[in-house]
Amino acid sequence: MKSMGVIGSGQMGAGIAQVAATAGYSVILFDISEDQLRKALQSIENSLTKLLEKGKISLDRKTDAQQKLRRTTDLLNLKDCDLIIEAAPENIELKKKIFADLDRAVKKEAILATNTSSIPIAEIASATKRPEQCLGLHFMNPVPLMTLVEVIRGKKTSNETHQQCMTFLRSIGKTPITSEDQAGFVVNRILMPMLNEAAYALEEGLATPEDIDLGMKLGCNFPMGPLALADFIGLDTCVAILEVMKKEPCPLMKRLVKEGKLGKKTGEGFYKY
Numbered sequence: 001m002k003s004m005g006v007i008g009s010g011q012m013g014a015g016i017a018q019v020a021a022t023a024g025y026s027v028i029l030f031d032i033s034e035d036q037l038r039k040a041l042q043s044i045e046n047s048l049t050k051l052l053e054k055g056k057i058s059l060d061r062k063t064d065a066q067q068k069l070r071r072t073t074d075l076l077n078l079k080d081c082d083l084i085i086e087a088a089p090e091n092i093e094l095k096k097k098i099f100a101d102l103d104r105a106v107k108k109e110a111i112l113a114t115n116t117s118s119i120p121i122a123e124i125a126s127a128t129k130r131p132e133q134c135l136g137l138h139f140m141n142p143v144p145l146m147t148l149v150e151v152i153r154g155k156k157t158s159n160e161t162h163q164q165c166m167t168f169l170r171s172i173g174k175t176p177i178t179s180e181d182q183a184g185f186v187v188n189r190i191l192m193p194m195l196n197e198a199a200y201a202l203e204e205g206l207a208t209p210e211d212i213d214l215g216m217k218l219g220c221n222f223p224m225g226p227l228a229l230a231d232f233i234g235l236d237t238c239v240a241i242l243e244v245m246k247k248e249p250c251p252l253m254k255r256l257v258k259e260g261k262l263g264k265k266t267g268e269g270f271y272k273y
Contacts, residue, residue, distance in 0.1 A: 005078035009040035013087035015143025103128035121154035198226035199250035231263035
């Protein structure tokens with residue numbers, strides 16, 4: 001692999017593009033919004049500057065990464081990419097449409113990956129004529145700092161596709177683990193019920209948000225409490241993942257989402273920011 005595309009220039013898409021470009025890959029970042037693309041590139045610039053100031057990357061590496069990045073609103077500009085990673089919102093119909101469009105737009109040898117955190121890979125891949133070249137690459141947030149990536153094999157994902165992506169991930173400094181195509185995969189299958197239970201504990205008046213989080217931080221040596229983590233992930237994302245896993249989200253969490261209190265990104269969730 002030499003070139004890649006990223007679909008979606010939100011926090012996850014921008015992070016994936018940044019990490020790949022910093023590792024030396026040519027990256028085309030796609031979004032339907034030119035304004036969003038400009039914001040994403042500015043965010044990447046800010047992130048690279050912070051890494052430079054902390055001595056994590058050299059000035060030459062920063063400059064090279066910026067030169068490796070291009071933006072586009074035309075899907076056909078991804079036609080020669082070896083790997084395309086979709087990082088759109090957690091909506092099955094949206095993801096299937098993107099994969100169907102990509103299947104027609106890019107070269108037949110290209111691998112199509114989704115950054116979904118819970119939606120079945122086989123269902124997304126069914127929108128294409130190349131299911132053996134489709135799989136899940138679930139990056140953790142924030143992408144530049146978190147080393148883990150879950151590699152999820154669909155029912156028809158080939159061994160060659162799996163191995164190529166494992167090699168790619170290691171080349172960009174990530175540590176991959178492989179999961180079968182089951183709801184929640186590895187991390188969210190274990191994590192999301194815990195975050196949901198913390199929300200129930202708060203709703204039932206067991207303790208304050210601060211004490212629930214402090215208890216789990218000091219009692220389990222977690223770097224962040226479950227309620228703060230849910231806010232960081234986004235309560236809307238947590239609800240969507242729980243529903244895909246067929247787990248009933250806590251009514252308090254669903255109520256906050258309806259009120260637009262999605263966590264850190266909106267300034268309020270379980271906590272105010």
